[in-house]
Amino acid sequence: MGTKLEGKNAIVTGAGRGIGREIALALAAEGAKVVVNDVARTPDEGHELAPPDETVADIKKLGSTAIANYDDITNFATAEALVKSCVDTFGRLDILVNVAGIVRDRMIHNMTEEEWDAVLNVHLKGTFNMCRHAVGLMRSQRSGRIINTGSAAWQGSVGQANYSAAKGGITSLTRTVAREVGRYGVTCNCIVPMAATRLTLNEQVKAKFKRQFEQGEISEQVYLERINMPGPEFVPPIVTYLCTDAASGINGVVFRATGGTVGVYSEPVITRIIYKNHTRGDKWTVDELEELVPKILLPGYVNPAPPEEPKK
Ligand SMILES: NC(=O)c1ccc[n+]([C@@H]2O[C@H](COP(=O)([O-])OP(=O)(O)OC[C@H]3O[C@@H](n4cnc5c(N)ncnc54)[C@H](O)[C@@H]3O)[C@@H](O)[C@H]2O)c1
Incomplete structure (x- = not known):
């Protein structure tokens, strides 16, 4: 086990599955104590434990410390309770990684109000709720790390009006929070991942890619790239680095993280x-x-x- 985050306590939202789970494991592997948040309370098919419990069990196998939390981050008061649970259990909050997410894809002319609200609530409001409650603590302790999760969809993505708007909002929220908290020794950055998870490479999505390829809408190269998307275990290193003391001067930056690629987005000028x-x-x-x-x-x-x- 590494020691780069020894003595630090973290909350990772959406850490029962996919990218959030890998980030929670990576932070723990560097010595952080982790609150593993995820609303998924029942075991996934083929698993004995509920997703957050499984992440906690795997962190314990690493010899590190974690607790599970099932709070829904879309609720302002529940998000506050989640932040408080980290302080009550581990003594303080040093790292917040907002990863929780859902999709409800549909063309805008067919999108329901419920589909719009659900996605905006989990991504944009959930990220706001968590940042809002974490920032007060981090400001007063004059240190802290916040990493939010955006998406390439913010650049415009057909069938994802709700998701792309929420992710664009998270990018701007990150840049504003960074400018508000930087003077207190706190940083806020954003990652834009791409990884094969149940969100991006489920059977339905695979069938869609196959259909697009067969109908000539995407090339064979694009089809193969999508079908062979790298796993979520490649995303965490940049997140872990941003949480270390060595990254104290990096604030308000948006990073691309997929497979072996770590990139940085240009400033909007x-x-x-x-x-x-x-x-x-x-x-x-x-x-x-x-x-x-x-x-x-x-x-x-x-x-x-x-x-x-x-x-x-
Ligand atoms: N996988 C990708 O290629 C990709 C690309 C761009 C952005 N992202 C973003 O990365 C994040 C993680 O995605 P993933 O692919 O790992 O998906 P995933 O479905 O595997 O994991 C997301 C987790 O968030 C949890 N969650 C949903 N609503 C929640 C809530 N209200 N409170 C707490 N937890 C909640 C889910 O139960 C789930 O376990 C999301 O924000 C997603 O938008 C993923």
Whole structure:
């Protein structure tokens, strides 16, 4: 067992399965005591224990310490109780990793209000709830690490209006929390993972990829990449590193983590501008913009979803 996180206490949400479970195990393997949170109270098919209990049992096998917690992070008061349970059990909270997640994929014209609310509640509100209750403690102890979980879907993902909006929200939330807490010695960063879990590579999804390949919607290369997605055990190292003292100066950054790849996203910056002096009352006309937007602001631009001929 490593010692990089010895003496630190962590909460990992959604740690019964998938990426959260691997992160909880990795933090524990470096000596952290972990609260393993997950709402999944009943054993998965083929397992004897409920998912969070199984993660706890596996952490104990490593010789480390963990407790299970089944609180629903979508509830503000329950999230507070979860934060409190870490302090009550282990003495303080040093690390919060927000991983819990669900999907309810549907095209926006068919999406129900319930599907929208469910996804926004778990991802965006759940992450807010946990950050909200952790930050007070971390500010007063003048140290702490928060890692949130985004998704490449924030860049735009057909059939995932709820999920992509929630993940975009988490990215912006991370950047704001980072700027609010940095002066107190606390950092808040975000990971954008990709890994084969029940969320991304279940039988239904595999059948969808196969259909897309057979209908020529995706190439063989893309099909094979998706079907052979790396496992969730490759995601944790960057999270563990961000939790160490060595990463104390890294704050508000969004990292890609999949397989052997660790990447960093660019800062959202304005890349081109056209300018008029508004203090003199100068204002763009629509005719001017019609000419200049394509020429100056968007040369080489490619519409991600151009109109197609209606099917007959
Ligand atoms: N797997 C990927 O490729 C991928 C890609 C991008 C982002 N993500 C994100 O990574 C995170 C983990 O995804 P995963 O693929 O490991 O999925 P997963 O389904 O294997 O794990 C998610 C866990 O969150 C738990 N959970 C759901 N709602 C909860 C709630 N209200 N409170 C507490 N726990 C709750 C679930 O019970 C589940 O065990 C999610 O936020 C997901 O959006 C995953």
